[in-house]
Structures are given as structure tokens and as C-alpha cells.
Amino acid sequence: MSAEKILQEWKIKAYKPVYWLEGDEPYYIDQLVHYAEHNILSESEAGFNLTVFYGRDADWAAIVNACRRYPMFAERQVVLLKEAQHMKDLEKLEGYVSNPLSSTILIIAYKDKRLDGRTKFAGTIKKKGELFQSKKLYENQLPDWVKQMVQGKGYSLTPGALQLLIDHIGNDLSRLANEVDKVCINLGSKKTIDEESIERYVGISKDFNAFELQAAIAKKDMAKAIRIIQYFEANPKAAPIQMILPAMYGYFSKVYSIFGLEDTSENGVKSALFPNNFYAARDALSAAKLYGNAGVEKIILLMHQYNLRSIGVHDAGTEDADLLKEMVVKMMN
Incomplete structure (x- = not known):
């Protein structure tokens, strides 16, 4: 079941006794946990009936x-169990999950990992509750x-x-959503997000960013790359080297993959490596040549070094x- 489907059911007060939320995409897990914490119960009900545990400090018996x-x-x-991936003896909850109380909604957030589907615990969760995988x-x-x-x-967004x-x-879906929220708050009566809005409110320069540096390297444009x-250098927060x-690496890995394709026409490269961007396929082919x-x-190899x-x-x-x-000079030479 998708996160949207679970939210739809919660909004009409259709609940299962146990929800296991797992996977390597935290955005949907956080979305479900936030809704459960703030919307399933009214403010007055939550004072007596909302209990939150954190895996690193939680005791299964409690x-x-x-x-x-x-x-x-x-x-x-x-009952919310956040960061369950850090909890010891997590499988000891299996006894409760096998016979849950119908008046309790237990929601377990297990980020960056997946439960072994072959275990009795996983089978019990699937039988008695809902197993959600966030990919x-x-x-x-x-x-x-x-x-x-x-x-x-x-709102709408220009290409x-x-x-x-x-x-x-x-x-990074969470960061994408947060940055879009930031832009929307500052747009006023405008309903279209354009490049100027991104540059002003997200802090990304349309002329000086990681994508433009990548493009300059791909074209062996040393002067532009150095600029x-x-x-x-003058704006350290604009693009740290770790970003x-x-x-x-993602881009040049695709360029490197071109040499292994049977069809290296622009359409072939687009279909295999850049399905949403014909111009990227064309530029990658140019860089490969x-x-x-x-x-x-x-x-x-230089990027790794x-x-x-x-x-x-x-x-x-x-x-x-x-x-x-230093890296760019070595790449272009």
C-alpha cells in the first residue's frame, strides 16, 4: 500500500492496529509519522493517548x-516508535503484534533498513497490520x-x-519539498516558480552551480570552470565540494556508460541514460567524443581521488x- 493510500484511509478513520514503515526513502516515512502524531488524535485526546518512543532509548516491555x-x-x-532501527530486542514486540489491541494504533518507523521477510516477525506484521516499504x-x-x-x-514550475x-x-525528497515550501512562502501572489525564484530563495545561482561546472568540464571550457x-570560493555555502x-560523478558515470551501449545515436543514448532530457543525451555524447x-x-578516477x-x-x-x-586542470589536460 502506498503512503497516499494509507493517508487516505487515516483521513476517513480507517485504521489497522499495527503499521511497520521501512525503507531507504525517509520522506514518506516522515510524512506518515508526522500525520499520525498530529492528526489522528485531536489536541485534547493526544494529551492522554499519544505515546512516543525512540528506538535508541526504548525498552520493548515499556x-x-x-x-x-x-x-x-x-x-x-x-503509540509511535521512531528510529526503530536503533532499538535492541525489537523482535520481542512480536508477541504483542500477534495479538494487538484494537483500540491501539502502533506505528513503527524503521528507516534505512528492511525487515527480513523470511522471519516470523515479518510474517506476523503482514498478517496483523500493514507493512509499508519506502523506496x-x-x-x-x-x-x-x-x-x-x-x-x-x-503552483507550477518552469522547465x-x-x-x-x-x-x-x-x-533528496525531503529537501526538495522543504526548498519548494520556502520558495512558495516568498512568492506572494505569483503562482509560477521560475529560475529567478530558485536563485533568490533557494540560494542556487543559475550561472554558478555544480551543474554549470559539470557542463564546463564536459566541454573542456577551462576559463568558465575556473570562474x-x-x-x-567567494560563496562557500553555494556548493561545497561534497555536494x-x-x-x-553521477553524470560522468553515464557518459562512461555510453561506451558500452550498442546504440550510441542521440535517441539511443537518451532512451538508455537520459529518458527525460534529450539535450543532456546530446551533451553527454559530445563529452564522450x-x-x-x-x-x-x-x-x-580523479573525482574519487x-x-x-x-x-x-x-x-x-x-x-x-x-x-x-587542481582537479579540473588535471581532468582537462
């Missing part, structure tokens, strides 16, 4: 005791997700603004901008 209490002045109570979106799913998210807030957001933030790095390198197989492989240096491996604390300048 959780079971809380779940077996009867609600006070309400039809039901809510990371693939890159080609991001544009539609962002557009739908923005439309759900009553340039959409690309700028995704290139800068990636598939962008100098901007980063730049993963974005560039400009650098060749060995050159692109060298770029990827400078990523290690940026976290202090074989480096005495060189500034980000100096590391980037």
Missing part, C-alpha cells in the same frame, strides 16, 4: 505496556515527482527551474576551491 493500555476519553490511542526514486522519476508535488501546493532544483539537490570555482562531486573512453575514465582528499585522506587540509581547481 512499549508493549503502553500498547496494552486502554485509551482515556477517546476511541483509540496512538528511493530513480533519477528519471524525479521530474514528474517534483512537478506533481509543486502542483499539489497550487529551467525544475532542472535547476534537481541538478542541485538530487533525489565558477572562484564563485564557489559537487556526487553530482558530477571529446574525452574518449580513457579520458572519461580518468575524470571518474579528490573526494578522499576533501575528507582528509592524504591531504593536510587544502581548501575546497584549490582542490577543485
Whole structure:
């Protein structure tokens, strides 16, 4: 069952006694936990009937005791177990889950991991409650997700603004949603989010960002690459090296993949690697021809080397901008 379906059921007060929320995409888990904590019970009911545990400090017996209490002045109570991935003896909740109280809604948030589906515990959760799995979106799913998210807030997004957001933030759904909220709050009567809005309220320059640096490297435009790095040097929060390198690695990994494709036409590359962006496919093909197989492989190896240096491996604390300048010169030479 999807997060949207679970929320729809909760809004019509259709509840199951146990919800297990797991997976490597925290956005949907946080969305469900937030709704459960603030909306299932009224404010007056929550004072007596909402209990929140945190996995690192929680005791399984205390959780079971809380779940077996009867609600006070309400039809039901809510018991939340957050960060359950850090809890010891978590499987000891199986006894309660196998025979839950109908007036208790137990919600367990198990982030960044998945329950072993072969265990008795997993089988009991599936039988007695709802097992929700939150999965990371693939890159080609991001544009539609962002557009739908923005439309759900009553706004629209220009193609340039959409690309700028995704290139800068990636598939961090929570951060994408937070940044869009920030922009919407500042738009006033405007209903369209454009590149200028992203630049002003998110703090992403449309001319000086990780995507533009990547494009300059792909074209062997040394002068432009150095100008962008100098901007980063003057604005350290604009694009830390630990944000730049993963974005560039994702792109050049795709460029490197071109050499293994059977169909290296623009349409073939678009279909295989850039399904939502024809121009990206064209530019990637251009970069592949400009650098060749060995050159692109060298770029990827240099990114790995400078990523290690940026976290202090074989480096005495060189500034980000100096590391980037040195890396770019080696890539283009």
C-alpha cells in the first residue's frame, strides 16, 4: 500500500492496529509519522493517548505496556516508535503484534533498513497490520515527482527551474519539498516558480552551480570552470565540494556508460541514460567524443581521488576551491 493510500484511509478513520514503515526513502516515512502524531488524535485526546518512543532509548516491555493500555476519553490511542532501527530486542514486540489491541494504533518507523521477510516477525506484521516499504526514486522519476508535488501546493514550475532544483539537490525528497515550501512562502501572489525564484530563495545561482561546472568540464571550457570555482570560493555555502562531486560523478558515470551501449545515436543514448532530457543525451555524447573512453575514465578516477582528499585522506587540509581547481586542470589536460 502506498503512503497516499494509507493517508487516505487515516483521513476517513480507517485504521489497522499495527503499521511497520521501512525503507531507504525517509520522506514518506516522515510524512506518515508526522500525520499520525498530529492528526489522528485531536489536541485534547493526544494529551492522554499519544505515546512516543525512540528506538535508541526504548525498552520493548515499556512499549508493549503502553500498547496494552486502554485509551482515556477517546476511541483509540496512538503509540509511535521512531528510529526503530536503533532499538535492541525489537523482535520481542512480536508477541504483542500477534495479538494487538484494537483500540491501539502502533506505528513503527524503521528507516534505512528492511525487515527480513523470511522471519516470523515479518510474517506476523503482514498478517496483523500493514507493512509499508519506502523506496528511493530513480533519477528519471524525479521530474514528474517534483512537478506533481509543486502542483499539489497550487503552483507550477518552469522547465529551467525544475532542472535547476534537481541538478542541485538530487533525489533528496525531503529537501526538495522543504526548498519548494520556502520558495512558495516568498512568492506572494505569483503562482509560477521560475529560475529567478530558485536563485533568490533557494540560494542556487543559475550561472554558478555544480551543474554549470559539470557542463564546463564536459566541454573542456577551462576559463568558465575556473570562474565558477572562484564563485564557489567567494560563496562557500553555494556548493561545497561534497555536494559537487556526487553530482558530477553521477553524470560522468553515464557518459562512461555510453561506451558500452550498442546504440550510441542521440535517441539511443537518451532512451538508455537520459529518458527525460534529450539535450543532456546530446551533451553527454559530445563529452564522450571529446574525452574518449580513457579520458572519461580518468575524470571518474580523479573525482574519487579528490573526494578522499576533501575528507582528509592524504591531504593536510587544502581548501575546497584549490582542490577543485587542481582537479579540473588535471581532468582537462
